[in-house]
Each structure stands twice: as C-alpha cells, then as structure tokens.
Amino acid sequence: MTPIIETRDLGKRYRHKAALTDCTLRVPAGRIVGLVGPNGAGKSTLLGLTCGLLAPTTGTIAVLGDRPAAGAAQLAKVGFVAQDAPVYAGLSVADHLKLGRKLNPRWDMGLAQRRVQQLGLDPAQKAGRLSGGQRAQLALTVAAAKRAELLILDEPVASLDPLARSAFLRDLLEFVAELGVSVVLSSHLLGDLERVCDHLIVLAAGRVQLAGDVGDLLAEHYRLTADQADPAMLPAGAEIVHADDSARETAVVVRSSQPIDGAAHADLEDVGLAYMTRAAMASVRGTAETGVRR
Numbered sequence: 001m002t003p004i005i006e007t008r009d010l011g012k013r014y015r016h017k018a019a020l021t022d023c024t025l026r027v028p029a030g031r032i033v034g035l036v037g038p039n040g041a042g043k044s045t046l047l048g049l050t051c052g053l054l055a056p057t058t059g060t061i062a063v064l065g066d067r068p069a070a071g072a073a074q075l076a077k078v079g080f081v082a083q084d085a086p087v088y089a090g091l092s093v094a095d096h097l098k099l100g101r102k103l104n105p106r107w108d109m110g111l112a113q114r115r116v117q118q119l120g121l122d123p124a125q126k127a128g129r130l131s132g133g134q135r136a137q138l139a140l141t142v143a144a145a146k147r148a149e150l151l152i153l154d155e156p157v158a159s160l161d162p163l164a165r166s167a168f169l170r171d172l173l174e175f176v177a178e179l180g181v182s183v184v185l186s187s188h189l190l191g192d193l194e195r196v197c198d199h200l201i202v203l204a205a206g207r208v209q210l211a212g213d214v215g216d217l218l219a220e221h222y223r224l225t226a227d228q229a230d231p232a233m234l235p236a237g238a239e240i241v242h243a244d245d246s247a248r249e250t251a252v253v254v255r256s257s258q259p260i261d262g263a264a265h266a267d268l269e270d271v272g273l274a275y276m277t278r279a280a281m282a283s284v285r286g287t288a289e290t291g292v293r294r
C-alpha cells in the first residue's frame with residue numbers, strides 16, 4: 001500500500017533558522033500517527049510541508065504517493081486543521097457546512113450534519129461564540145466531511161481542558177474507525193497521544209529522534225533501575241537511551257532487540273520522554289543527536 005507520508009532527507013530553513021533537518025520517514029497507510037516534540041521542535045513545519053503550505057528547502061516529500069498540494073485531486077485527499085482550530089468567527093455552524101460543500105468536491109453533508117447534531121452544536125450559533133472545545137470539534141467536522149484520505153491535525157487539543165481533551169480524542173477514535181481515514185496529529189503531550197496513536201514520531205531540535213509503529217517500539221524498549229542497567233549485564237546491541245535520575249529511583253530507558261531478563265517494558269510516555277530529553281541534553285551540549293531511529 002502507498003505510504004501516507006514518505007520523506008527523504010527533508011529539510012526546511014526559515015532564513016537562517018533550520019526548523020527541520022535530514023528528515024527521512026515512511027509512514028504506512030491506515031495509521032493514527034502521533035507527532036510529538038517539545039515547543040519549537042519542528043512539528044508544525046513538518047505538518048506544513050505535508051499539506052503543501054510550505055515548500056521544502058532540501059529533500060523530498062510524497063503524501064499518499066504524490067507531491068503535497070500537487071493539484072485539485074491531491075488537495076481533496078488531505079484535510080488539514082491548523083493549530084488553534086481556525087474557524088470563521090462571523091459565520092454560523094451551518095454556514096461552515098455550506099462553505100465546506102461549496103469548496104470541496106467530495107463533501108459529505110450527511111456526515112457533517114450528523115456530527116453537528118451528535119455534538120449538540122446549534123447550527124445557528126456563530127462560530128466566534130463557541131467554546132474552544134466546540135470550535136475544535138467544528139474544525140474537525142469540516143476537515144472530516146471533506147472525505148479526505150488523510151487528516152492532519154496540528155495540536156488539536158492544545159487549548160482544551162483535560163475533560164474536553166479526553167472527549168475530543170475519544171470522538172476522534174470513533175470517527176476514524178467509521179471513516180477509515182489515516183490521521184496525523186501533533187502534540188507536545190505524550191499522554192494525549194498514548195491513548196489514540198498506533199504510530200509515533202518523536203521530533204526534537206528539528207530532527208526525527210524516533211519513528212515507528214507503537215507496538216514495535218514498545219516491544220524493544222525497557223525501563224530498568226540503575227542496577228539493572230549495568231552495561232556489562234545488558235544483551236549485545238542494547239543501547240541506553242536516557243537515565244532519568246529526577247525521581248527517588250533512577251529510571252533508565254534501554255532499547256534492545258533482545259529480551260532483557262527481569263526488566264519491565266517501558267510505556268510510550270517513558271520512551272518518548274527519554275528521546276526528547278536526550279535530544280534536549282545533546283542540544284544544550286551542542287552535539288545534537290542525529291540518528292533517525294526506526
């Protein structure tokens with residue numbers, strides 16, 4: 001199957017600032033992809049390149065097998081919700097649906113109206129008067145009713161409270177199952193992504209630190225105590241990703257393709273944080289980690 005995103009040595013500079021460097025990725029179809037990284041990691045830049053709002057400085061990117069925004073057919077295949085769920089404040093909910101129908105050849109009005117009803121949104125309400133969570137839901141509804149093959153959501157839950165975040169993500173899962181679309185969503189909160197994603201990309205300092213299917217990543221990462229992480233005791237090829245000594249007991253995240261006796265598997269939050277912290281420390285030391293890990 002054609003990958004949803006395939007990049008090779010992709011890079012983006014803004015004047016003198018390198019926002020994304022040497023990004024090589026292959027994301028299989030049918031995934032819910034979590035793109036995680038700290039502020040300024042390059043997440044929005046990668047998503048902007050993916051939907052064709054930005055042009056690469058170096059390298060190549062193909063989305064659903066074609067150049068992003070290559071033409072009307074390609075544009076129709078990708079739905080994008082930018083950060084802060086932009087909606088037209090002066091237009092009503094119903095106006096948004098009408099505009100969606102006008103602008104999108106594959107618009108599914110039945111789906112849009114059904115979702116508006118399920119969410120309890122008043123069609124006559126001006127979007128500027130909706131709550132942050134309702135605006136995010138409206139923006140998602142408009143993107144989904146395009147009947148796109150790929151939905152790209154840039155920090156869709158950033159402005160929501162924990163309850164609204166949880167409801168939004170639950171809703172997203174149901175919705176993805178119903179439509180069979182692939183999704184890429186970014187966040188700097190791993191906890192949010194852990195619940196919904198089956199593929200993870202960790203970005204830090206403009207570089208991919210880790211990428212792969214969640215099941216594969218969890219299978220080869222372990223959380224050890226300092227004693228267990230004695231390099232002499234680890235299997236050949238095992239790599240200590242990061243040792244976190246901020247808690248009472250040091251927690252060491254180790255990557256190993258071979259099982260480590262007596263060690264517990266790390267969870268996704270442990271794994272993501274280990275790679276992000278390692279990158280942050282390397283960048284402070286001026287020796288940014290570069291390895292793309294897949």
Ligand SMILES: Nc1ncnc2c1ncn2[C@@H]1O[C@H](COP(=O)(O)OP(=O)(O)OP(=O)(O)O)[C@@H](O)[C@H]1O
Nearest residue numbers: 014017019037038039040041042043044045046188
């Ligand atoms: N238009 C621009 N001009 C100059 N620099 C930019 C521009 N957009 C982003 N940058 C810089 O590129 C880097 C990556 O920014 P980007 O917005 O992609 O990160 P992000 O991971 O989405 O961050 P956040 O989580 O804070 O939204 C940052 O250092 C940012 O300052």
